[in-house]
Amino acid sequence: MIKYIYLLFTAVIFAIYYIFFLPPLFSETLTLFFKVIPMICFIVFVALTDRGSNDAYKKWLLIGLIFCTIGxxxxxxxxxxxxSFLIGHIFYIIAFLQIKKVPTPKTATLLLLLFGIVICGWVVGNIIKSGDLLLSVAVITYIAIILTMAWASFQTASLTVIFGALFFLLSDSILALNRFVTDIHYSSFLIMSTYYTAQILFTISVSKHFANRKKMLE
Structure with a gap:
């Protein structure tokens, strides 16, 4: 991790710039450029970590990062x-199952289920009122997948992965509420800060995964 720490530092700097200092009059292309730089740094960091390894966790998480960048x-x-994000979450789920250590606690399962019911009823209810049934189905499917991703994260017994998944769930929930229910103050800051936090935690988890594996082999 220390070897490529400059990539994480670069990602954080550009994430802060994008969230707080990006001029509103920038072109859409330039805005997207600054938006994806942190993600590119995360992708390169994961790709370089234990380079040459065919580790399943690293491989599937890397693909998930790539699809989120496309998203x-x-x-x-x-x-x-x-x-694109939905596909990314599916690959995250596959990645988490590669390092499964414990069953998901029943309390976590219940809380995620209750959260899903509330957010789905709130968001999808508003979409259905608009008459867009296709979008309703798409959002229901997405909510189910991201909840499954969060549920699977608990099976890794890794706080880094679990908090990453929960931050991602929070980010997408704020985005959905802001887009389909009501305007949320500072929504852009809340969505992107929690999103980048989730992705950097997932990225760091790869380095921690290899460190733990080496300890076990010593």
Whole structure:
């Protein structure tokens, strides 16, 4: 991790710039450029970590990061962007199952289920009122997948992974509420700060995974 720490430092700097200091009059292309730089740093960091390894956790999480980056770029076409993030979450689920250590606690399962019911009823209820049934189905599917991703994260017994998944769930929930229910003050800050936090935690988890594996082999 220390070897490539400059990539994480670069990601944090650009994330802070994008969230707090990016001029509002920038072109859409330039805005997207600054938005994905942190993600590119995360992808390169994971790719370089234990380079040459065919480790399943690293491979699937890396693919998840790539699809989330595609989602960042294409979210202006909402369904396409949503589909990219959905695929990314599926790969995160696969990654987490590679390092499964414990069953998901029943309390966590119940709380995630209750949260899903509330957020789904709130968000999808508003979409159905608009008459867009296709979008309703897409959002229901997405909510189910991201809740499954959060549920699977608990099976890793890694606080880094669990908090990453919960931050991602929070980010997407704020985005959905802001887009379909009501305007949320400082929504852009809340969405992107929790999103980047989730992705950097997932990225760090790869380095921690290899460190733990080496300790076990010593």
């Amino acid at each position: 960042d770029v294409t979210l202006r076409w909402f369904i396409f962007g949503l589909s």
